Amino acid sequence: MVLALIKHGGNLREAAKQYNIPLENWVDLSTGINPNGWLPAEIPTHVWQRLPEENDGLVEAAQQYYGVKSILPVAGSQAAIQTLPLCRRKSTVGIISPAYAEHAYCWRQAGHHVIAIQREQIEQQLSNLDVLIIINPNNPDTFLTPHAHLVSWHQQLAKKGGWLIVDEAFMDSTPKHSLLQQNLDTLPKLIVLRSLGKFFGLAGLRLGFVIAKPELLEIIRQKQGTWAISHPTRWIGKHALQDNVWQIQSRQSLQQLSQALQQCLSSVNLKNVKTTHLFCYIQLETAKELREHLAQHGIWVRYFDQPKAIRIGLPRNEKELNRLGNLLERFTA
Numbered sequence: 001m002v003l004a005l006i007k008h009g010g011n012l013r014e015a016a017k018q019y020n021i022p023l024e025n026w027v028d029l030s031t032g033i034n035p036n037g038w039l040p041a042e043i044p045t046h047v048w049q050r051l052p053e054e055n056d057g058l059v060e061a062a063q064q065y066y067g068v069k070s071i072l073p074v075a076g077s078q079a080a081i082q083t084l085p086l087c088r089r090k091s092t093v094g095i096i097s098p099a100y101a102e103h104a105y106c107w108r109q110a111g112h113h114v115i116a117i118q119r120e121q122i123e124q125q126l127s128n129l130d131v132l133i134i135i136n137p138n139n140p141d142t143f144l145t146p147h148a149h150l151v152s153w154h155q156q157l158a159k160k161g162g163w164l165i166v167d168e169a170f171m172d173s174t175p176k177h178s179l180l181q182q183n184l185d186t187l188p189k190l191i192v193l194r195s196l197g198k199f200f201g202l203a204g205l206r207l208g209f210v211i212a213k214p215e216l217l218e219i220i221r222q223k224q225g226t227w228a229i230s231h232p233t234r235w236i237g238k239h240a241l242q243d244n245v246w247q248i249q250s251r252q253s254l255q256q257l258s259q260a261l262q263q264c265l266s267s268v269n270l271k272n273v274k275t276t277h278l279f280c281y282i283q284l285e286t287a288k289e290l291r292e293h294l295a296q297h298g299i300w301v302r303y304f305d306q307p308k309a310i311r312i313g314l315p316r317n318e319k320e321l322n323r324l325g326n327l328l329e330r331f332t333a
């Protein structure tokens with residue numbers, strides 16, 4: 001099956017062309033990427049020149065950071081999202097709607113039967129499903145699914161050979177909500193995805209992790225082939241995962257930036273704002289008009305059609321926040 005590729009946020013060059021505003025004049029709030037991400041010190045020459053090797057300490061750094069044993073690095077969690085549908089016979093796959101659209105796209109592309117389900121229907125639908133995918137917290141609507149629900153759904157699926165996939169791409173700023181903190185990573189048929197693209201702000205690096213039983217990780221490893229992750233990516237990833245001090249400071253500063261964004265949105269009377277530490281989500285009848293208004297003035301946010309909503313990423317600093325606040329005020333006045 002061939003489906004048209006999905007559009008994502010972060011497409012600033014496209015916005016610059018469409019609105020005829022130079023790239024450097026934009027504030028890009030169209031993703032949930034930490035605007036003050038981790039940056040490496042100078043990268044040693046041998047990292048550019050030598051082939052990547054698997055025993056370079058990346059896996060140990062990841063085992064330590066995530067608190068798990070059975071873990072595989074992949075070229076962005078997106079790589080796992082694309083590979084997992086190739087590791088199962090044809091299945092019926094349930095995905096909450098709205099959600100990061102690549103999951104449904106990749107399972108459909110691989111010929112599986114995908115159903116978009118509402119959160120309230122999960123229990124009822126579970127007997128029809130072979131695979132359930134939960135993004136936790138959810139992108140875009142920020143919903144955090146409680147552990148007890150995940151554990152119960154996992155038990156029901158695992159009994160019949162089904163999978164529960166929990167995509168924790170946006171979990172790093174609230175680690176206590178991660179399934180990995182509960183030592184649940186040893187459960188068969190549970191697959192957890194993590195990303196260095198969001199909290200660490202290293203979206204361009206293309207590094208993520210799959211946590212699952214070793215047998216499944218070996219299948220994914222074989223499918224991704226040799227040198228799937230570059231040596232610079234492995235080196236940077238290892239050092240980012242080991243930098244505890246940066247991680248603690250960033251959790252605090254993201255919380256502050258996110259509170260400032262929430263205050264800004266409530267001061268212009270935007271209601272029903274839902275938040276994570278990396279983005280806000282607002283369901284709004286005039287979402288399309290608001291996106292257009294902001295874009296005409298060089299602020300790029302993400303618009304969703306069903307339901308009508310916008311997602312606003314974190315402004316990097318007060319200057320960006322004020323620019324957003326002024327434009328929102330003009331829109332809602």
Ligand SMILES: Cc1ncc(COP(=O)(O)O)c(C=O)c1O
Nearest residue numbers: 076077078100139169195197208
């Ligand atoms: C929920 C979710 N999962 C996974 C990804 C893929 O991220 P990456 O491939 O950079 O790890 C994204 C990207 O936006 C996402 O929103």
